[in-house]
Amino acid sequence: MKHLWHILRLIWRKQPGALLRGTALAVTVLVAGVALLGLSGWFITAAGAAGLAGAGIAFNVFQPSAAVRLLALARTAARYGERLLTHDATLKSLTDIRVGLLRGVLNLPFDRLSRLRGAETLNRLVADVDALDGIALRLFIPAVSALILYLGAYGTLAWLTDPLLAGWIMSSFTLGVGYVLFWTARHAMAPSRRAEKALQAYRIRLIDLLRARDDLLVYGRLPDQSSAVAAAETRMRENLNATDRLERRAGLLLALTTTLSGGIALWLGAALAARGEITPALAALGFFATLALAETVVPLRRGLADIGRILDAARRVTGLLPDDGAPAAPAIAPAQPAGAASLTFEQVRFGHSGAVRQVLEGFDMEIAPGEIVALTGASGSGKSTVLALAARLVRPDAGRILLDGQPIETLDHPLLRAHVTYLPQRSTLLGNSFFDVLALADPALTEPDAEAVLEAVSLSETVAARGGLRSRLKENGAGLSGGEQRRLALARALLRRPGLLLLDEPTEGLDRPTAAAVLNGIRHVLPNATILTASHRRVEKDWAQRLVRMP
Numbered sequence: 001m002k003h004l005w006h007i008l009r010l011i012w013r014k015q016p017g018a019l020l021r022g023t024a025l026a027v028t029v030l031v032a033g034v035a036l037l038g039l040s041g042w043f044i045t046a047a048g049a050a051g052l053a054g055a056g057i058a059f060n061v062f063q064p065s066a067a068v069r070l071l072a073l074a075r076t077a078a079r080y081g082e083r084l085l086t087h088d089a090t091l092k093s094l095t096d097i098r099v100g101l102l103r104g105v106l107n108l109p110f111d112r113l114s115r116l117r118g119a120e121t122l123n124r125l126v127a128d129v130d131a132l133d134g135i136a137l138r139l140f141i142p143a144v145s146a147l148i149l150y151l152g153a154y155g156t157l158a159w160l161t162d163p164l165l166a167g168w169i170m171s172s173f174t175l176g177v178g179y180v181l182f183w184t185a186r187h188a189m190a191p192s193r194r195a196e197k198a199l200q201a202y203r204i205r206l207i208d209l210l211r212a213r214d215d216l217l218v219y220g221r222l223p224d225q226s227s228a229v230a231a232a233e234t235r236m237r238e239n240l241n242a243t244d245r246l247e248r249r250a251g252l253l254l255a256l257t258t259t260l261s262g263g264i265a266l267w268l269g270a271a272l273a274a275r276g277e278i279t280p281a282l283a284a285l286g287f288f289a290t291l292a293l294a295e296t297v298v299p300l301r302r303g304l305a306d307i308g309r310i311l312d313a314a315r316r317v318t319g320l321l322p323d324d325g326a327p328a329a330p331a332i333a334p335a336q337p338a339g340a341a342s343l344t345f346e347q348v349r350f351g352h353s354g355a356v357r358q359v360l361e362g363f364d365m366e367i368a369p370g371e372i373v374a375l376t377g378a379s380g381s382g383k384s385t386v387l388a389l390a391a392r393l394v395r396p397d398a399g400r401i402l403l404d405g406q407p408i409e410t411l412d413h414p415l416l417r418a419h420v421t422y423l424p425q426r427s428t429l430l431g432n433s434f435f436d437v438l439a440l441a442d443p444a445l446t447e448p449d450a451e452a453v454l455e456a457v458s459l460s461e462t463v464a465a466r467g468g469l470r471s472r473l474k475e476n477g478a479g480l481s482g483g484e485q486r487r488l489a490l491a492r493a494l495l496r497r498p499g500l501l502l503l504d505e506p507t508e509g510l511d512r513p514t515a516a517a518v519l520n521g522i523r524h525v526l527p528n529a530t531i532l533t534a535s536h537r538r539v540e541k542d543w544a545q546r547l548v549r550m551p
């Protein structure tokens, strides 16, 4: 529940004026609705009574009928304004929350970020934020306006008719409605949660199916995965049907409650009228006003049928939103040639969170400026981890890492990124063309610079054969061979012109002559840089000036 309040506060804080005006209009809509039906009931009864008493000719029909028309118009106009204001304000607030959420995700520690699944995160960003619009629009604003109306309706009925009659109407109505809404929320919690989970599972499985269709086809698992997608969809439908059924039942119970309260109002009103304490027309006003109160619970009913989904979304979003004022990941400076840097590891200890085993224990390493060093060792011995630590993607549990004698945790982000570039084993090639992919490293990239690095990684001919730098690429470099994709990512890393270049198996997938040419090309582009590679291949070890074997 506290997450719900937190999100509500965020939504409200961003658009307080519009939401307050929207709530005032929501109250106006309800007041006009109750007044409209109450006045109509009073008007019909009073006109009838005047006719029976033979005073019909003297009965003023113009004022009440004008008031009925005015109320109907006011109600429509207020409804329009309320929808416009509250929906617009909520959607604007949610846009800010969505940006904050994205910032929160991007600011997660690398360890957590690397564990996020793309499809799941996308779902979370989209579906969870969408679910939050119900907090203001279907829960808070309707609840507040309903409470204000109940108080107003009680006061008006007590003044016009009788405090006892008003007390009976309002207490029977609010207790009945309160119980039905509570019942709806309790029973809808589980199916609405399950429906949302099934929807997420459906989307994730479908994305997995599309992404891995070749593997699934090869392993003969395409039908299984298709069935899994269909099963999630069925589960979602079943649970959505369950919440719809609940909402309909709640509607029935609310109609019964309203009828019961209306019946009480009619009976008490008739008794008071028979005793001559109020006129029959006023008794009718009480009855019709009670029936009109039912309008207050329609949006709440829908909101509470969705409560499980809304609560889960609020909890997840709150967990990911950065604290107020947390800075976005800072932009990094354009590429500038950086001087060669020394790199030192002193007694570094590191273990991945949740892992039983420490990857590094008292690890020492010293690399001089301009040196090329290859980290070697068995698979899983921690070579990539050393590179990630040197790039400050993860932080050591103990010990120190120094860049040019300065602890890297003290370097500000732009400075660190200007000096250190890391090429992981798998890179993402963002962009529509070769040029776009490369420009990620340097927004001021020129075509001659791009051609120079492509030449260095032996990709010039490939790019020319594809129609040049501006030719279109498929998603994430699909359509290029594995080795070509790697070289393109390497060319991008070279464009940063770092003082310290960290390479994770840079020539993996290349034949020996191409690998040797690429390695020489790296040195040619960065003649002075310090280079640390994680290497299994002989060609990389031969290229290095020194080997550091992982313990």
Ligand SMILES: Nc1ncnc2c1ncn2[C@@H]1O[C@H](COP(=O)(O)OP(=O)(O)OP(=O)(O)O)[C@@H](O)[C@H]1O
Binding pocket: 111, 114, 352, 353, 355, 359, 377, 378, 379, 380, 381, 382, 383, 384, 385, 386, 534
């Ligand atoms: N995000 C992670 N969470 C938990 N454990 C991890 C994570 N990343 C790596 N590991 C584990 O840390 C250990 C070191 O992994 P690392 O990738 O550094 O090894 P490596 O020497 O580079 O291996 P390879 O030569 O196969 O690339 C491995 O046992 C690996 O399973």
